[in-house]
Amino acid sequence: MKDFLLVFRTDYSTMPKLSPEEMQTLTKRWMDWIGGIAAQNKLTDRGNRLVPSGKVVKTNNVIADGPYAEIKESLVGYSIVKAISIEEATGLTKGCPILEIGGNVEVREIDVL
Amino acid sequence: MKQAELIPHLFRTEYRKIVAVLCKLFGIGHIEIAEDIVSNTFLSASEIWGLKGLPENPTAWLYTVAKNKTKDYFKRNSLFTQTIAKEIKYGSTNSEEIEIDLSNKNINDSQLAMIFVVCHPCNPAEAQIALALNLLCGFGVDEIANAFLTTKEVIYKRLQRAKEKLRVEKIKIEQPTTTEINNRLNVVLMILYLLFNEGYYSSQNMTLRSDFCLEAMRLTYLLIENEQTNQPFTNALLSLMCFHSSRFDARLNQNGEIILYHNQNTGLWNQELITNGEYFLNQASQGNTISKYHLEAGIAYWHTIKADTKEKWENILQLYNQLLLIEYSPIAALNRTYALAKVKGKKEGIIEAEKIKLTGNHLYHSLMGELYTDIDNAKAILHLQIALSIAKSAADKTIITNKILECEHKNCHQHLINGKHNVTGLN
Numbered sequence: 001m002k003d004f005l006l007v008f009r010t011d012y013s014t015m016p017k018l019s020p021e022e023m024q025t026l027t028k029r030w031m032d033w034i035g036g037i038a039a040q041n042k043l044t045d046r047g048n049r050l051v052p053s054g055k056v057v058k059t060n061n062v063i064a065d066g067p068y069a070e071i072k073e074s075l076v077g078y079s080i081v082k083a084i085s086i087e088e089a090t091g092l093t094k095g096c097p098i099l100e101i102g103g104n105v106e107v108r109e110i111d112v113l
Numbered sequence: 114m115k116q117a118e119l120i121p122h123l124f125r126t127e128y129r130k131i132v133a134v135l136c137k138l139f140g141i142g143h144i145e146i147a148e149d150i151v152s153n154t155f156l157s158a159s160e161i162w163g164l165k166g167l168p169e170n171p172t173a174w175l176y177t178v179a180k181n182k183t184k185d186y187f188k189r190n191s192l193f194t195q196t197i198a199k200e201i202k203y204g205s206t207n208s209e210e211i212e213i214d215l216s217n218k219n220i221n222d223s224q225l226a227m228i229f230v231v232c233h234p235c236n237p238a239e240a241q242i243a244l245a246l247n248l249l250c251g252f253g254v255d256e257i258a259n260a261f262l263t264t265k266e267v268i269y270k271r272l273q274r275a276k277e278k279l280r281v282e283k284i285k286i287e288q289p290t291t292t293e294i295n296n297r298l299n300v301v302l303m304i305l306y307l308l309f310n311e312g313y314y315s316s317q318n319m320t321l322r323s324d325f326c327l328e329a330m331r332l333t334y335l336l337i338e339n340e341q342t343n344q345p346f347t348n349a350l351l352s353l354m355c356f357h358s359s360r361f362d363a364r365l366n367q368n369g370e371i372i373l374y375h376n377q378n379t380g381l382w383n384q385e386l387i388t389n390g391e392y393f394l395n396q397a398s399q400g401n402t403i404s405k406y407h408l409e410a411g412i413a414y415w416h417t418i419k420a421d422t423k424e425k426w427e428n429i430l431q432l433y434n435q436l437l438l439i440e441y442s443p444i445a446a447l448n449r450t451y452a453l454a455k456v457k458g459k460k461e462g463i464i465e466a467e468k469i470k471l472t473g474n475h476l477y478h479s480l481m482g483e484l485y486t487d488i489d490n491a492k493a494i495l496h497l498q499i500a501l502s503i504a505k506s507a508a509d510k511t512i513i514t515n516k517i518l519e520c521e522h523k524n525c526h527q528h529l530i531n532g533k534h535n536v537t538g539l540n
Contacts, residue, residue, distance in 0.1 A: 028431060032453070035434030039446040039469050046438050 001082040003044050003110040004089035008096070009073040010103030012052055029097045037081055037092050047079035073104065080110070116167055120159055127172060128155065128251040131179045133223035134215055136248075137286045138183075141230065141279050144248070150186060154179045176215040183213055222288060224249070225339055228332060229289045232301040235282045240275040241304045242311060247272055250328040260311065260325065294341050301336070302350050302406070305329050309354050323361055330354045337393075349397035349406035355390030356413035359383040371508050379419050387417045408436040412448075426455035443471050447480050459484045475504040475513070482516060490524040 018026065037043045052074065056064040076098070083089035086109060093105045128151055135147035154175055168174040231244045243261075246252040252260075258268040289297070312325030333351045336342040363381035366372050394410050411432045415425050433449035446469045454462025462484045471477035478500035485493035494517060501513045 028427070031431055031434040035430075035437055035449060036453075036465055036468065038434070038437035038441060039449050039465070041441045041446070043438065043441075 001084060003112070004081050004083055004086065005108045005110055006047075006079045006081060006089075006093060006096075007075065007106040007108070008077045008079075008098045008103060009106065010076055010098055010101060011072045012074050012076075014102060016101075026097060033095050033097060034079065036095065037079075040092075042082050042092060043079070044082050045080040047077060049077040050075055052076075076103070116162055119167070119171060120155065120162070123158075123171060123175065124155055125251055127175055129249055130220045130224065131176070131215065132248060132251075133227045134213065134220055135179070135183065136230075137223040137226055138213065141284050141286055144276055144279075146186065150182050151179060154182055157182075180213045180215070221335065221338065223286075224335055225342070226286050226288055228301060228335065229293065229297060230279060230284050230286050232297070232304040233279060233282070233284050234297070234300050235284070236275045236278050238304065238307060240271055240278075242308055243268060243271050244275050245304060245308055245332070246325070246328070249332060250325075252324075260322065289341075291341060298336075298342060298344065298346065301342075302333075302346055305333050305336075306350060306406070308332075309357075313357055323358075326354065326358055326361075330358065345397045345400040345402065346404045346406055348393045349404055349410050352390045352393035352397055353406055353410040353413050355386045355393060356410065356417055359386035359390065359417065370511055373512065374416070382417070390414065390417070403435075405436055405439050408432050408439070412436070421455070423456070426452055430456050443474055444476070447471065447474070447476050451480060451483070454484055459488055463488070473503070475500040475509065478503070479513060479516070482513075482520065486520055487523065490520050493520050494524060 034043065034046055038046075053065075058064065081089055081092050083092065086107060089109075090107050093099070093107065096105055098105060131151045131154070132147050135150060136144055139147055157178055158171070158175060162168070162171075227249060228245075231248055232241050236244065243257055246257050246260075247254070254265050254268050254272070258265045261268065306329075309326050309329035312322040312327075312329065330351065333347060333354060336347045337351060359382050360374075360377065362383065363377040363379070364372055390410070391414070394407075394414060397407055397410065412429055415429050415432075418425055430449065430452040433445055433452055436445050437449060450462060450466045450469060453465050463481070466477075466481055466484060469477070478496040482493045482497035482500060485496060497513055497517045497520060501510060501517065504510050504513055
């Protein structure tokens with residue numbers, strides 16, 4: 001088994017404003033999806049969400065502010081799963097709620113140092 | 114209570130108390146001496162009470178005799194006096210004046226100290242459980258062997274090895290410090306949890322097994338009575354135990370066979386234990402950390418409500434999701450899938466079940482059988498037959514056989530209906 005990083009991205013500007021009830025439903029869908037991976041004993045780390053605002057440090061001490069409204073695909077969170085192959089890891093993203101709101105999941109094998 | 118019942122009863126309640134006090138007094142090197150003295154005390158009780166009748170206060174009688182026997186031991190055994198009496202922290206170094214304190218407070222303190230010794234991680238979990246049953250609960254080697262489906266010799270060796278290990282590691286029997294409690298309470302709770310499970314999930318010797326559960330609850334309650342160990346996790350664990358044990362009376366029929374949850378008579382559910390479970394769950398919710406005991410207690414709470422509401426199963430599903438994020442276990446994976454099927458329907462349930470691939474587990478095939486029932490009864494029967502072939506306990510086999518019969522009945526019925534349709538079609 002190898003570890004794979006799942007990186008969730010979406011466009012903040014197109015994200016609908018949700019009511020508390022809708023928020024709760026969305027949280028449940030995330031939990032059902034990640035719980036499904038955990039039930040297969042293939043979850044290494046559930047990961048975390050990321051707050052929208054941040055900073056980007058570039059060369060020559062240039063520090064840029066977030067949020068990056070202009071960026072179509074903002075990083076919103078990550079999880080780590082374990083799988084035999086990249087194909088299997090990719091298969092685990094099926095049903096990930098980010099895909100239903102126009103976002104995407106990048107799957108990358110972790111090359112342990 | 115008649116004498117014939119009284120001695121076993123007192124043995125169950127008092128043996129461990131006196132052993133704990135004497136162990137704490139003598140130190141870890143001399144557990145056997147403590148056990149011998151207390152066993153001898155009970156032997157004297159059965160002889161003397163048989164001849165002279167019951168004393169006015171049997172418990173006090175036992176305490177006095179145990180004290181005297183301990184003092185006699187000190188007098189008789191000069192080696193013991195020279196080597197151990199010096200180490201004894203209590204009172205004077207003069208053995209004849211050694212105080213044996215069998216007050217409630219010292220009994221509780223000694224039992225708490227013993228819990229932390231018995232549940233010491235220097236021993237493997239199975240040895241800790243056997244030690245707990247022996248030293249903390251007063252179960253004999255025979256009873257423990259019977260429970261673990263093994264021989265007396267195996268358990269005897271296991272106990273000897275575990276005690277030897279405690280001696281070699283020079284584990285002190287004393288009031289645990291706050292740091293020790295913080296570092297080791299989780300291990301202690303895990304052992305009590307395993308002890309409870311040993312009673313709850315096993316299918317042999319039913320009466321003895323519910324004894325195990327009650328003992329686990331008693332020890333957990335002892336931790337709650339102590340301020341330092343009265344922590345949210347401890348309360349969550351006791352809550353979980355209360356909810357589960359509330360169904361003991363409803364769980365077995367007159368022949369000692371297991372009655373499945375949905376067939377149980379809720380009138381037999383113990384409301385007092387359910388109320389206690391709710392109380393401890395409330396106590397457990399103080400603080401910011403959530404443990405698997407909290408989640409399992411939450412799940413058990415929802416099971417105290419029999420009606421199959423959407424709210425119930427959605428809550429159970431979310432709790433299982435969280436539980437799996439903390440710690441994977443096949444049983445949690447299976448139960449989560451069942452809850453998911455209850456919320457989203459059997460078809461979704463089957464898709465999720467196929468992903469968890471626990472094909473070597475009879476419960477997996479039982480679950481598949483359950484999910485395929487009324488959807489594809491032939492497939493359901495196939496899975497149930499596999500389950501039957503890998504199930505080990507007689508109780509499991511009975512449950513699965515009954516399900517197969519039920520399913521075959523449905524399957525036949527289905528064929529008949531289909532057959533009639535064909536006939537109508539031809540006409």
